[in-house]
Each structure stands twice: as structure tokens, then as C-alpha cells.
Amino acid sequence: MAQRNTWQRERVREALSDAQGFVSAQTLHARLRDDNTGIGLATVYRALAGLAAGGDADSLQSPEGENLYRACVTSGHHHHLICRQCGLTVEIEASEVEEWAQRTAASHGFTSAEHVVDIFGLCGACTAARANERDD
């Protein structure tokens, strides 16, 4: 017996699915405690690590150094377009870039290339919001 099903793991999975974009383990833990689950921080970390390892979640690092997680719809390799204001995340296909990465790596003698391609920007809504409050 190697893996057990616990309600905690299930709650973490749910909370992750409910989240709009990427969320940190801390945020997720806080959110779960609001649901009156006495879930522990360490458990959330463990569950997230497990989900990420199993391919059910995707993880990346925020510019501030936190690990962010997100339930992954698209299985396999893909990239993200993330609003740095509201956290909205869009999964993007990047076959073009995949190719380019492999080609570039190979041309420099590199093998086993993995790449990190993420785009941070402002989504339409946040761009509009920002335009409104600018008046100088």
C-alpha cells in the first residue's frame, strides 16, 4: 500500500481547482482553514507536491520567490500567460517555441533541454482599470 486517499488531499485538489489562477501553498492553506477544515500547513505542502509530481498540478515560481500551483487541465508540457495584477492565467500552446528551444539548445551542443517560458503581463480588464486611474 503506497498511497492512501484522505479527505485532506481531496480538499486540496478541490481548492486548487476552484482557484482562478496560480495560488501559493500559503494562500491555499488560508483558504482551506476558512472552510473550517483544521487542515495543517504541512499537509497542504505535501498534497501540492504530490499533485505536481503526479502531473495533476503545475508549479512555477513567482517573481517574489514563492512557489505557485495550479490545477492543470492540459496534461503534458505547456506554458502560461499570467496577469500580474489579478492572477488570471491562460494556458498557451507553444509548439513554435518548443521547436525553437530544441533547435537553439542543440545548436550549442546542449542536450536534455528543458525550458521555462512564461509570460507575465496585464490582462485586458486590468489594463483598462489601470488606464482609468491614470490622470497625470
Add this chain to the structure above:
Amino acid sequence: MAQRNTWQRERVREALSDAQGFVSAQTLHARLRDDNTGIGLATVYRALAGLAAGGDADSLQSPEGENLYRACVTSGHHHHLICRQCGLTVEIEASEVEEWAQRTAASHGFTSAEHVVDIFGLCGACTAARANERDD
């Protein structure tokens, strides 16, 4: 008077230039202490942050969550090809990807897009070395 020239800052800049690839602040600090400079850890962090802010250094996050810095030859925006074994770093042009990133961001309504594009792999030398020690 806003910025002063101190030998510490200069030493950090030198040490950074000497490094082959990306180095962490901690590593750089250790290396500088070996040179018998009584330089402080906090100072190294400050100097690196300053260099990065001024565009004289480039920073990225290692998968382990450390901030890595590197003296930047190419001023302006560019990307990196990094050997995850020996740390060798190659600066790469990626106009193709720049375009793609802008296009992708725009097509989803995103503005002010910045992207992170870094490729981690094994350089030729390390690939060969690894092939040698494999015998199972």
C-alpha cells in the same frame, strides 16, 4: 549625491564578471570572503540588487528558489541557455520568441507583457561526462 563608489561594489562587480555562469549571492559572498575581503553578506545582496537594477547584471531564479545573478555583456533584453550541471551559460538571441510572446499576449488581450524564457540543459561536455559514467 545619490550613488557613491565603494570598493565593495567594485569587488562584487569583478567577482560577478569572473564567474562563468550564474551564481547565487551566497556563493559570491563566500568567494569574496576567500579573497580576504571582509565584505558582508548584506552588502553583496545590495550590490547585486543594484547591478541588476542598473542593467549591469541579469538575474533569474534557480529551480531551487535561489536568485542567481550574472554579469551581462549584452545590454538589453535577451535570454539564456544554462547547463544545469556545470553552470555554463550562453546568452541567446530570441527575436523569434520575442515576437511570438508579444503576439500571444496581445491575442489574449494582455498588455505590458514581459516574459521569462530560459533553457536549462546539459552542455556538450557534461553530456559526454554523463554518458561515460553510465554503465548499467
Add this chain to the structure above:
DNA sequence: ATCGAGTTTGATAACGATTATCAGTAGGCG
């Protein structure tokens, strides 16, 4: 060359995120 104002330094404490520890709990199979 000397002085003074204000920036920078450096040792340490504080901080935040993550991981390890370990006794107690509870899932799942007989």
C-alpha cells in the same frame, strides 16, 4: 588637507517560505 553631511557598510535580528520531525490519527485490507 580638513570638515561635514549623508550614504554605505556589516553583524545581527527579523522575516517568510518550505521542509523535517515525531507522536498521534485514521485509511484499508485481512
Add this chain to the structure above:
DNA sequence: CGCCTACTGATAATCGTTATCAAACTCGAT
């Protein structure tokens, strides 16, 4: 139902980074 063992959760420990603050130093002015 009961046992075995993986899992949980509170806490401590760890690690990288930032803040603090008195002392040192830089630089322009005298």
C-alpha cells in the same frame, strides 16, 4: 473488528533574503 502503516498536524529547524542601526567611509565644499 483490528492491525499495520501511511498520513496528519503542531512545531522546530532550515534556508535565502531583507531590515535594522551604529559606525565607517565617500565626496563635495571650505
